[in-house]
Amino acid sequence: xxxxxxxxxxxxxxxxxxxxxxxxxxxxxxxxxxxxxxxxxxxxxxxxxxxxxxxxxxxxxxxxxxxxxxxxxxxxxxxxxxxxxxxxxxxxxxxxxxxxxxxxxxxxxxxxxxxxxxxxxxxxxxxxxxxxxxxxxxxxxxxxxxxxxxxxxxxxxxxxxxxxxxxxxxxxxxxxxxxxxxxxxxxxxxxxxxxxxxxxxxxxxxxxxxxxxxxxxxxxxxxxxxxxxxxxxxxxxxxxxxxxxxxxxxxxxxxxxxxxxxxxxxxxxxxxxxxxxxxxxxxxxxxxxxxxxxxxxxxxxxxxxxxxxxxxxxxxxxxxxxxxxxxxxxxxxxxxxxxxxxxxxxxxxxxxxxxxxxxxxxxxxxxxxxxxxxxxx
Amino acid sequence: xxxxxxxxxxxxxxxxxxxxxxxxxxxxxxxxxxxxxxxxxxxxxxxxxxxxxxxxxxxxxxxxxxxxxxxxxxxxxxxxxxxxxxxxxxxxxxxxxxxxxxxxxxxxxxxxxxxxxxxxxxxxxxxxxxxxxxxxxxxxxxxxxxxxxxxxxxxxxxxxxxxxxxxxxxxxxxxxxxxxxxxxxxxxxxxxxxxxxxxxxxxxxxxxxxxxxxxxxxxxxxxxxxxxxxxxxxxxxxxxxxxxx
Amino acid sequence: xxxxxxxxxxxxxxxxxxxxxxxxxxxxxxxxxxxxxxxxxxxxxxxxxxxxxxxxxxxxxxxxxxxxxxxxxxxxxxxxxxxxxxxxxxxxxxxxxxxxxxxxxxxxxxxxxxxxxxxxxxxxxxxxxxxxxxxxxxxxxxxxxxxxxxxxxxxxxxxxxxxxxxxxxxxxxxxxxxxxxxxxxxxxxxxxxxxxxxxxxxxxxxxxxxxxxxxxxxxxxxxx
Numbered sequence: 001x002x003x004x005x006x007x008x009x010x011x012x013x014x015x016x017x018x019x020x021x022x023x024x025x026x027x028x029x030x031x032x033x034x035x036x037x038x039x040x041x042x043x044x045x046x047x048x049x050x051x052x053x054x055x056x057x058x059x060x061x062x063x064x065x066x067x068x069x070x071x072x073x074x075x076x077x078x079x080x081x082x083x084x085x086x087x088x089x090x091x092x093x094x095x096x097x098x099x100x101x102x103x104x105x106x107x108x109x110x111x112x113x114x115x116x117x118x119x120x121x122x123x124x125x126x127x128x129x130x131x132x133x134x135x136x137x138x139x140x141x142x143x144x145x146x147x148x149x150x151x152x153x154x155x156x157x158x159x160x161x162x163x164x165x166x167x168x169x170x171x172x173x174x175x176x177x178x179x180x181x182x183x184x185x186x187x188x189x190x191x192x193x194x195x196x197x198x199x200x201x202x203x204x205x206x207x208x209x210x211x212x213x214x215x216x217x218x219x220x221x222x223x224x225x226x227x228x229x230x231x232x233x234x235x236x237x238x239x240x241x242x243x244x245x246x247x248x249x250x251x252x253x254x255x256x257x258x259x260x261x262x263x264x265x266x267x268x269x270x271x272x273x274x275x276x277x278x279x280x281x282x283x284x285x286x287x288x289x290x291x292x293x294x295x296x297x298x299x300x301x302x303x304x305x306x307x308x309x310x311x312x313x314x315x316x317x318x319x320x321x322x323x324x325x326x327x328x329x330x331x332x333x334x335x336x337x338x339x340x341x342x343x344x345x346x347x348x349x350x351x352x353x354x355x356x357x358x359x360x361x362x363x364x365x366x367x368x369x370x371x372x373x374x375x376x377x
Numbered sequence: 378x379x380x381x382x383x384x385x386x387x388x389x390x391x392x393x394x395x396x397x398x399x400x401x402x403x404x405x406x407x408x409x410x411x412x413x414x415x416x417x418x419x420x421x422x423x424x425x426x427x428x429x430x431x432x433x434x435x436x437x438x439x440x441x442x443x444x445x446x447x448x449x450x451x452x453x454x455x456x457x458x459x460x461x462x463x464x465x466x467x468x469x470x471x472x473x474x475x476x477x478x479x480x481x482x483x484x485x486x487x488x489x490x491x492x493x494x495x496x497x498x499x500x501x502x503x504x505x506x507x508x509x510x511x512x513x514x515x516x517x518x519x520x521x522x523x524x525x526x527x528x529x530x531x532x533x534x535x536x537x538x539x540x541x542x543x544x545x546x547x548x549x550x551x552x553x554x555x556x557x558x559x560x561x562x563x564x565x566x567x568x569x570x571x572x573x574x575x576x577x578x579x580x581x582x583x584x585x586x587x588x589x590x591x592x593x594x595x596x597x598x599x600x601x602x603x604x605x606x607x608x609x610x611x612x613x614x615x616x617x618x619x620x621x622x
Numbered sequence: 623x624x625x626x627x628x629x630x631x632x633x634x635x636x637x638x639x640x641x642x643x644x645x646x647x648x649x650x651x652x653x654x655x656x657x658x659x660x661x662x663x664x665x666x667x668x669x670x671x672x673x674x675x676x677x678x679x680x681x682x683x684x685x686x687x688x689x690x691x692x693x694x695x696x697x698x699x700x701x702x703x704x705x706x707x708x709x710x711x712x713x714x715x716x717x718x719x720x721x722x723x724x725x726x727x728x729x730x731x732x733x734x735x736x737x738x739x740x741x742x743x744x745x746x747x748x749x750x751x752x753x754x755x756x757x758x759x760x761x762x763x764x765x766x767x768x769x770x771x772x773x774x775x776x777x778x779x780x781x782x783x784x785x786x787x788x789x790x791x792x793x794x795x796x797x798x799x800x801x802x803x804x805x806x807x808x809x810x811x812x813x814x815x816x817x818x819x820x821x822x823x824x825x826x827x828x829x830x831x832x833x834x835x836x837x838x839x840x841x842x843x844x845x846x
Binding site: 381444445446447448449450451453454456457529532533536537540541547550551554564567568570571572574575578579582 | 690777785
């Protein structure tokens with residue numbers, strides 16, 4: 001557990017980077033510090049491993065004031081990942097990851113064996129171990145950075161905008177991987193970002209900072225979206241916050257109606273009869289959706305339903321609640337809105353079509369949830 | 378130390394054809410003569426190599442090879458091969474002054490923003506016009522840097538050349554040494570000569586820095602400074618060499 | 623000028639030549655080593671404190687500008703050494719080396735990416751350990767480049783010491799000149815040039831051997 005108690009950081013020129021911060025970071029959770037630049041989020045993070053010392057207040061790590069610890073020793077017990085990874089360009093990837101075990105006195109062989117395990121854990125192939133960091137892509141470097149921070153198995157991991165210098169696709173990948181790692185490792189992670197979407201996606205708890213180093217709100221992502229504390233938080237969280245909040249509600253309560261399906265390769269005449277409201281979903285042998293057909297598209301096909309000439313469908317959402325992988329209300333609504341037939345396709349865990357939902361049914365389900373107090377209004 | 382300054386400020390040593398002012402003028406004379414010759418050879422050559430990209434090996438080869446050649450060896454060898462006189466000494470000085478100017482001009486032309494050169498061609502300038510009107514003015518800071526380095530190299534080597542009977546400020550050091558350290562015209566004379574040479578070098582360096590500032594277009598100056606500090610290093614004798622990193 | 627078939631002269635004087643060569647190497651290389659040892663802490667200071675840089679870099683520029691013979695001549699005045707003391711040559715060579723390397727070291731250390739030093743600190747390095755195992759190794763390529771220029775210049779400048787009676791291969795040059803002995807002159811020049819180039823090549827190879835990451839980076843064309 002990391003406790004900030006009335007922590008203040010003022011620089012000699014008078015700038016206040018952090019102003020009276022009171023906050024408790026829970027064990028085994030991902031806590032995200034988010035805010036515009038100059039809000040003191042990075043300063044707060046760097047005070048935890050004493051890269052910066054506060055000018056007022058105290059920080060407790062597991063009940064012990066960190067000022068009583070020798071900084072290098074304290075840091076060896078806290079993993080640290082930064083933007084651009086900060087890998088040592090003069091050491092191989094393997095030796096980069098082995099850094100902290102070596103510092104803490106492990107033998108070279110043991111340290112390297114541990115490093116090799118970690119490279120595997122973060123999903124890097126063994127052959128990168130002998131390369132030097134500049135020979136790796138940005139995403140790979142960032143994975144090495146995470147591996148290096150985890151090498152000594154520290155209970156606490158600090159991540160300072162670790163994914164902001166990579167392209168969106170790679171970033172998404174790295175975020176997924178972090179969540180997967182966290183589900184296995186249960187570290188206490190403090191994560192700094194300026195991207196509210198990233199904060200909401202990966203945080204168990206999110207601390208929103210405002211310029212001047214004051215904490216504006218500290219809450220779960222869903223509460224942050226549903227009940228922003230003030231205008232600053234609501235504008236920082238963004239215009240679509242109501243819509244994004246749907247992402248935290250499962251779609252299990254949405255009634256799924258039957259939807260018209262026709263097999264790919266079937267007769268056009270039969271398909272024409274099967275249309276409901278002018279549309280039908282074309283499925284393969286496993287009932288997986290391929291696209292939509294309307295009376296108009298069917299009139300351009302001769303004989304059988306041609307999988308090459310379909311109207312492409314919208315997003316899908318999963319309703320297999322038994323596997324615990326049910327989609328959110330946001331997924332359901334998006335599926336309905338993005339569908340050419342205005343019907344969102346619901347699929348099961350194997351991807352087979354089970355039915356459809358309309359925007360109206362999704363919104364009705366939301367209204368029910370509100371009435372029953374399941375959702376804060 | 379007092380003896381050296383006493384010798385230096387003795388009015389007797391400040392007049393006549395072997396006095397300090399006359400020796401300073403001689404020294405400056407050899408220096409400007411040699412640097413002018415060297416520049417007349419190295420600036421056009423460096424410009425053409427930089428412009429065409431042909432003969433690059435010559436630039437690197439000359440500055441690397443000549444850095445290892447002892448100045449004293451070159452001077453004595455040329456004099457021994459020919460005769461005792463001004464010409465072999467000036468030839469040695471020119472040989473030593475060419476590489477830094479060549480390297481300066483070459484890198485100056487090479488460092489000109491390729492987009493600027495493309496734009497000049499795109500506007501319909503001939504190749505020679507591009508070189509004279511665009512590349513050379515932009516290369517000026519490095520060309521002048523090369524000339525400055527060459528000048529300091531020549532001032533230093535001209536001092537050594539007193540050993541092969543050249544006039545100039547080196548005479549005081551060599552004559553003092555020949556007179557024997559104990560004599561009143563011995564070490565005091567050497568030290569006084571050395572002080573004057575050191576001061577002359579610093580003054581010339583300062584003056585050339587001022588000239589550079591006055592001549593170079595302000596727009597070019599700032600851009601060049603960054604490139605120069607990163608890419609060029611000066612060797613102890615004042616020679617500009619391209620850093621081998 | 624008198625250039626005979628060189629072998630008889632070489633054979634007769636092999637011992638003297640060997641002795642002069644040894645002396646030359648001692649005169650030239652020791653100051654470079656000392657200069658290197660002094661430059662690293664000075665360069666570190668210059669990279670760390672703006673005030674130190676503001677003093678050291680211009681001072682290095684001024685010292686560079688002073689002609690070698692003048693500096694050699696002025697050492698006895700400044701340090702009180704005897705007129706023929708090896709220090710009279712070695713001190714100026716050390717000064718030139720320091721003047722060259724302080725700037726190289728400081729630039730190279732300043733060029734170490736901030737995220738690398740921040741990462742090292744955050745991983746728990748102590749300052750001295752971090753300097754020796756992270757920052758200094760990353761500065762090695764630039765330092766070696768400066769060292770190569772310094773050592774080659776030192777080899778050729780050492781010859782100037784012969785003008786004020788200090789030994790080494792420069793003495794063979796002055797002796798050959800005075801005796802009109804072309805063989806002696808050419809042998810001395812050739813030895814200086816060849817030795818300088820050999821040491822230069824050795825430094826290049828050692829520099830490459832201790833910085834394997836530089837070549838790996840170049841191979842991919844990636845930048846650090």
